Amino acid sequence: MKVVVLFSGGKDSALASILLEPFFDVELATFAFGPYDTDNAAKGAAEVLNLPHRTIVFDDEVLEEALGMLLSAGYPRDGLNHLHRRALEVLSQDAEFVADGTKREDRVPMMTPDGIRSLEDRKKVHYIRPLAGYGSKTINALASSYMDFETLNSEVRPASDFEVGLRMALEERYGQEAVARIFPAHHMHTRVIRRKRI
Amino acid sequence: MKVVVLFSGGKDSALASILLEPFFDVELATFAFGPYDTDNAAKGAAEVLNLPHRTIVFDDEVLEEALGMLLSAGYPRDGLNHLHRRALEVLSQDAEFVADGTKREDRVPMMTPDGIRSLEDRKKVHYIRPLAGYGSKTINALASSYMDFETLNSEVRPASDFEVGLRMALEERYGQEAVARIFPAHHMHTRVIRRKRI
Numbered sequence A, B: 001m002k003v004v005v006l007f008s009g010g011k012d013s014a015l016a017s018i019l020l021e022p023f024f025d026v027e028l029a030t031f032a033f034g035p036y037d038t039d040n041a042a043k044g045a046a047e048v049l050n051l052p053h054r055t056i057v058f059d060d061e062v063l064e065e066a067l068g069m070l071l072s073a074g075y076p077r078d079g080l081n082h083l084h085r086r087a088l089e090v091l092s093q094d095a096e097f098v099a100d101g102t103k104r105e106d107r108v109p110m111m112t113p114d115g116i117r118s119l120e121d122r123k124k125v126h127y128i129r130p131l132a133g134y135g136s137k138t139i140n141a142l143a144s145s146y147m148d149f150e151t152l153n154s155e156v157r158p159a160s161d162f163e164v165g166l167r168m169a170l171e172e173r174y175g176q177e178a179v180a181r182i183f184p185a186h187h188m189h190t191r192v193i194r195r196k197r198i
Helices: A011-020 A039-049 A060-073 A077-092 A112-123 A135-144 A160-176 A176-182 B009-020 B038-049 B061-071 B077-092 B113-123 B136-146 B162-174 B175-181
Strands: A002-006 A024-032 A053-057 A097-099 A125-130 A147-153 A187-194 B003-005 B025-032 B051-057 B095-098 B126-128 B147-153 B190-194
Touching: A002 A011, A002 B190, A011 A039, A011 A097, A011 A135, A011 A147, A011 A187, A024 A039, A024 A077, A024 B038, A039 A187, A053 A077, A060 A077, A060 A160, A060 B051, A077 A097, A077 A112, A077 A160, A112 B025, A125 B003, A125 B136, A135 B126, A160 A176, A176 B136, A187 B038, B003 B009, B003 B077, B009 B025, B009 B038, B009 B095, B009 B136, B009 B147, B009 B190, B025 B038, B025 B077, B038 B051, B038 B190, B051 B077, B061 B077, B061 B162, B061 B175, B077 B095, B077 B113, B077 B162, B113 B126, B113 B162
Parallel strands: A002 A024, A002 A097, A024 A053, A097 A125, B003 B025, B003 B095, B025 B051, B095 B126
Antiparallel strands: A147 A187, B147 B190
16 A cells, blocks of 8 residues: 655654655655755655655646635745645545555644645545654654654755745745744744664 | 453454554553453454454442443443453553554543543553554444454354443343343444454
8 A cells, every 4th residue: 555745854754754654665755846956854754764755836826826715815824824725635546545654743734624625535545644642742752762853944945844845935926034033033944864773 | 562452252352453464563462350250252353353462350349330331321331341441551661662452432441532532641652553544434443444343243252342241231231121221232343353464
């Protein structure tokens, strides 16, 4: 059975993949916006994990939809949730099982129970959140057993999550001031740099 | 790292154990009330799974607390949640990691977010719900790949979950009428009868 995991190159989606690996053929997938090659961090992390990886470029209108949500809300939540849902929908087109690295304490991005039911029914897909029943402390303990990872500020683009591409698009069109207004300062991301056990 | 899994002998707690097995030393634990040897189904299922198992007998007052809740509410929810929380507290006394087989769609028994935080902080324990991010359809697909199980009516005591002991105590003290008033009729339980892959 194959599962496609929405993968940023960070600790959480990497651990989700490791937890699925004994039971599924795991494939990693990272989303990017057309103009930006934000998938490099995830590509590198996938190599480190020794798992197959592909990059999927969102349709152009998806970036416009998400930017519209960011600008009208003034905060990133709705836009990030929108991208997460769209990404899972795209993955569901050619997979029986899709997964992500969202965990027990996560608030954004997060599928609602209704959203999950809708995705699974419309797309005939099984959606799995391997970390949904794990707290942050447990995840840190497990992740440290299986990987080395570094924690870096969003501004140096350490990971390939949706935030990186949204920040680049906002900066290009509206300047650094718009980025600073919408995204929190000093937001940290993790990046996997070594797998400790196979 | 050792994890103790709250185990009924049914499909869900068995699959939770199988999902943890590549990453932890898994030990299964089943709770019983003093007067009733309701742990036989779980013992047999643990043998089938080839995982170490122990039975823990609740302190006498725990049965009284749960029966009180059942009788005053007229439905089993509060009593089942109480037993679930007490069982996890007992397991947490001598384990760093504790787990159960509760899944995405489950409503009872279920720890609240506040209850989870309280358990983890007071007992210095990591509480894991391996199936929290899996829907019923996904669980059935995975469980069928790894186990044969049968589905039987509660009345024939197929599993070792809390309901079986509560039904026995209610019947002994208040008659079958009390059982029928509080518990739903035709409630089905699963029991693992064979492990398909190691």
